[in-house]
Amino acid sequence: MFEVRQKPDMVERALLVRFYFDAREATESESLLEELGELVKTLGVEVIDSVLCRSREMHKKFLCGAGKAEEMAALARAHECDVIIIDNGLAPSQQREWEKLADLCVIDREEVILDIFAKRAQSKEARLQVELARMQYALPRLARMWGHLDRESAGSGGGAGGGASRGMGEKQIEVDRRLAYQVIDRAKREIEAVRKQRKTQRKEREKFGTPHAAIVGYTNAGKSSLLNKLSGADVMAKDMLFATLDTTTRRIELPDGQPLLITDTVGFVRNLPHRLVEAFKATLEEAALADFLIHVLDATSPEIERFHDTTLEVLAELGAADKQTITILNKIDCVTDPFELISLEKKFPGALHVSAHTGQGLEELLGYCSQVLADRVHEQEYRIPQQRADLVSLLHREAKVLSTEYENDDIIVIAVVPAAIAGRLESFATSPA
Incomplete structure (x- = not known):
């Protein structure tokens, strides 16, 4: 499989090509080709031309x-390109035909x-998911990865003519396929173990009923920057596609x-390979299981x-x-045209x-989050005996304590309390909720 990190000197110059088959698709196809250029630059490969x-x-x-294929191959050779990248999805047989024609590495989006x-x-989870998706993609393409497909591994049984009596051995491609299936099975088992671990962690969070929001949106819309601004976190936030692959949760x-857990998720992209959606479900399920979503759009x-x-x-x-x-609508500070x-x-x-970037609108966003979860909290006064200091600690940990006073042997606490812990404190409330 094409691997830029292992062949940095081999793959440096790329010709990008996209085919469309309906005149009505011209505008969107042009946009997709531009997006492919950004994806390729993210890998550190220079885009020589786009067609x-x-x-x-x-x-x-x-x-x-x-004839058109030969024209594209000739253009790539004229530009001394190392690779032709076709924005459309290629079947394994089409990929082999292109490479045979161009005598170059040819890959798809x-x-x-x-x-x-x-x-x-x-993270280990993300690496496992990537490994699974890559092996599933590479499996039907193994033939193009070997120049020794006729090599056989014949066993030599004991005695005269032992090799012949045992028949032909495995071809190298059969060995490779068997090994690939083993890698796929192992990755699936390990991903399932990760999912169980995440489920256990989620149950621990749910014990306290802390609400959870997931930040979703197109890649490079500013999701990580938003999480950083809201939480003071230091999640990598760069102006590049797919800067975030691992989920990050902050409180x-x-x-x-009311406390809120916010998770930054991997960005989406048009024509996202279905096997990636499948492989990354353990990561993206944070969006499916969140109480609500924050959908970030790039206003520019x-x-x-x-x-x-x-x-x-x-x-x-x-x-x-x-x-x-x-x-x-993120990056709204960059939109200066009133008509826009x-x-x-x-x-x-x-x-x-x-x-x-500037913090504009974040207070309003937090206010909206409070409105979404309004039925989960209420303000209450509690009279708690001093020997139950564990309940006071619970309030400080899982609620917002507004005031604390001491009266005789009791602690008078006024707090904004999530519904999840209100039941444990009900007998100490000074008035009905």
């Missing part, structure tokens, strides 16, 4: 006609995304005193509507499409105007 081609029909061998994920994955306090993006729709499509695949969602602001408000009515 958008229309084909009247889809051909089985090259996607396009043989999915392989680019997989290589980015492999480069960025940090913050809402204006009404000309493709904001398509990015919005792509996120909703992926959420639907995860079973999270019906979650209560707060939509925010009016247009955004019409496209996304009710969306909050936010800047994770």
Whole structure:
């Protein structure tokens, strides 16, 4: 499989190509080709040229006609490119035909995304998920990875003619496939173990009923920057696609005193390979299991509507499409045209105007989060005996203590209390909730 990190000197110059087959797809195809360029640059590969081609029909061998394919191969050779990257998905047989024609490495959009994920994955969980997705992708493509497919591993049994009597051995590709299946099975087992561990951790959180929100959105929309601004965390936030692959959860306090766990998730992208959605469900399930979602949109993006729709499509695949969602227009400080602001408000009515860079709109966002969870907290006064200091500690840990006074042998505490712990303190309340 194509691996930039292992071949830094081999892959340096790329020709990007996208084919479309309907004139109505021209604008979106151009946008997707530009996005592919950003993905490739993320890998540190120089984009020498980008070509958008229309084909009247889809051909089985090259996607396009043989003449157009030869033209693209000649262009890549003229530019001294190391790789041709085709934005459309390629079947294994098409990939082999392109490489035979061009005598160059030829990959598709999915392989680019997989290589980015492999480069960025940090946690054991993310690395396992990447390994699984990459092996599932590479399995039907093993034939192009070997120049020794006829090599056989024949056993030599005892006695004369032992080798012949035992028949032909395994071809190398059969060995490789068997090893690939072993890797896939191992990765699946380890990912399942990770999911069980995450489930256990989630149950520990749920003991206290702390509400949970997941930040979702298109890649590079500013999700990590938003988490950093809200929580004071130091999650990597860079102007690049897929800067975040591992989920990060931070605890913050809402204006009404209620605690909230916020999780930053991996960004979505158009034409996200389905096997990546499957492989990353252990990570993305944070979105499916959250109490509500914070959907971050890049207000400066000309493709904001398509990015919005792509996120909703992926959420639907995860079973999270019906979650209560707060939509925010991030980077709003960079939108200076009043007509553009009016247009955004019409496209996304009710969306909050936010800047994770300047902090604009964050108080309003936290207020909305409090409103979403309003039925989970209430203010209450408690009279707690001093020998039950453990309950006072619980209030300080899981609620917002507004005041504390001492009267004889009792501690008088006024606090904003989550419903999850209110029952444990009910007998000490000075008035009904």
